[in-house]
Structures are given as C-alpha cells and as structure tokens.
Amino acid sequence: ETGVTQTPRHLVMGMTNKKSLKCEQHLGHNAMYWYKQSAKKPLELMFVYSLEERVENNSVPSRFSPECPNSSHLFLHLHTLQPEDSALYLCASSQDQASGIARQETQYFGPGTRLLVL
Amino acid sequence: QKEVEQNSGPLSVPEGAIASLNCTYSDRVSQSFFWYRQYSGKSPELIMSIYSNGDKEDGRFTAQLNKASQYVSLLIRDSQPSDSATYLCAVRSGGGADGLTFGKGTHLIIQP
Numbered sequence: 368e369t370g371v372t373q374t375p376r377h378l379v380m381g382m383t384n385k386k387s388l389k390c391e392q393h394l395g396h397n398a399m400y401w402y403k404q405s406a407k408k409p410l411e412l413m414f415v416y417s418l419e420e421r422v423e424n425n426s427v428p429s430r431f432s433p434e435c436p437n438s439s440h441l442f443l444h445l446h447t448l449q450p451e452d453s454a455l456y457l458c459a460s461s462q463d464q465a466s467g468i469a470r471q472e473t474q475y476f477g478p479g480t481r482l483l484v485l
Numbered sequence: 486q487k488e489v490e491q492n493s494g495p496l497s498v499p500e501g502a503i504a505s506l507n508c509t510y511s512d513r514v515s516q517s518f519f520w521y522r523q524y525s526g527k528s529p530e531l532i533m534s535i536y537s538n539g540d541k542e543d544g545r546f547t548a549q550l551n552k553a554s555q556y557v558s559l560l561i562r563d564s565q566p567s568d569s570a571t572y573l574c575a576v577r578s579g580g581g582a583d584g585l586t587f588g589k590g591t592h593l594i595i596q597p
Binding site for chain 1: 530577584586588590
C-alpha cells in the first residue's frame with residue numbers, strides 16, 4: 368500500500384456513458400497527477416494539480432475532465448470516450464518541492480483503474 | 486519533445502547474476518531520475534531515485550547517473566526470480582509539481 372487509493376479498480380463503459388474515476392491520497396502531499404498507461408506505450412502524463420490548481424494539461428482531449436476539490440482528492444470525469452481510451456489510469460501524488468522540503472518530490476502511484484470502453 | 490529511451494527486452498539474467506538496465510534521456514535540463522518496478526497488472530513501485538552524478542546504492546540496487554552523457558542505469562545484484570518485472574525509467578525536468586516522462590520499460594526475466 369502506497370497511501371494512494373483509487374476507485375473503481377475496474378470499469379467497463381459504453382461510448383455514450385459518463386463515469387468518474389476517484390483518487391485519494393493519505394500522505395499529506397500537495398500535488399496530484401493523472402497518468403494513462405496503454406499497451407506498448409510508455410506511461411503518459413495527463414494532468415498535474417499543485418495546491419489544488421491545475422498546472423499542466425498535457426494536450427488531453429476534452430472528453431477527459433479532471434477535478435481537484437482539495438489536496439487529498441482527485442477525480443477524472445469521463446464522457447463520450449472512444450475504444451482507444453481503454454487503458455490503465457493511474458493516479459499519483461507527491462510533495463511539491465516549492466513547499467520548501469527538498470527532494471520530497473517522489474511520486475507515489477495508486478493501484479490504477481483498468482478501463483474498457485466498448 | 487522530452488524522450489526517455491529504454492531497451493524493451495526481454496532481458497534474461499540467471500538467478501544470482503547482476504542485471505544491468507539502461508536508460509537515456511533527451512532533455513538536458515532534467516534534474517531528477519527514478520527507477521520504478523512494475524509487476525504485470527500492478528502499478529509502478531519506486532525502487533530508486535537519483536539526483537547527482539555518480540552511484541547511489543540501496544541494498545541490492547545501485548543507480549548510476551551520468552548527466553554529461555544523459556544516461557541512467559540500474560544494477561540489480563544477486564538477482565532473484567522475484568525481481569522479474571518491467572523496470573521503468575522516469576525523468577523529471579523541474580522541481581516542484583512537474584510530471585514525469587517515462588520510458589517504455591525493460592522487461593526483466595530472472596531465470597531460476
């Protein structure tokens with residue numbers, strides 16, 4: 368257990384459905400991330416939140432919509448997805464170095480949500 | 486475009502031998518370097534982090550960094566079958582909340 372939890376662990380959805388992925392971190396970190404892992408491709412950064420503000424959006428289609436209501440929770444809202452969006456979606460958290468704690472920038476990953484879009 | 490390159494393998498190593506995993510990166514201003522281990526169907530787990538040129542040892546693992554050559558490596562001594570996994574090299578350019586750029590990973594197989 369890394370202190371980062373994700374729900375659901377598995378999700379099957381149709382292209383017209385709307386669903387949300389949830390991530391919660393219990394590490395006291397102030398930065399959270401969404402990554403996508405597809406077969407045969409490297410882990411791809413999707414979104415970065417620091418102190419509850421989005422600091423990076425890595426050219427992700429608008430059918431993916433992140434939300435960070437507080438420093439412990441992160442959501443990824445999904446709507447009108449495509450079959451090629453099927454992947455493992457990983458949440459991670461870290462302590463933002465700007466807080467003054469040096470070298471505390473290691474990212475810890477949750478177990479992931481395995482998403483299948485039909 | 487930041488890139489991290491790894492040989493995808495599989496890399497097959499006899500039990501008890503040293504496994505050597507390599508990684509190169511394109512962004513010269515990269516500051517932080519990480520090795521993650523990922524078992525099939527699981528999420529990445531941090532093995533080592535390294536920030537300065539040279540070697541860093543932790544148990545059976547040694548990370549090596551050469552910023553001039555833009556090269557990072559991971560050595561696993563006394564390899565065990567439980568070390569069989571995919572090893573991901575990750576690089577971070579800035580400090581603070583900055584995403585990681587990952588390589589595709591090297592699939593390591595330790596043969597009993």
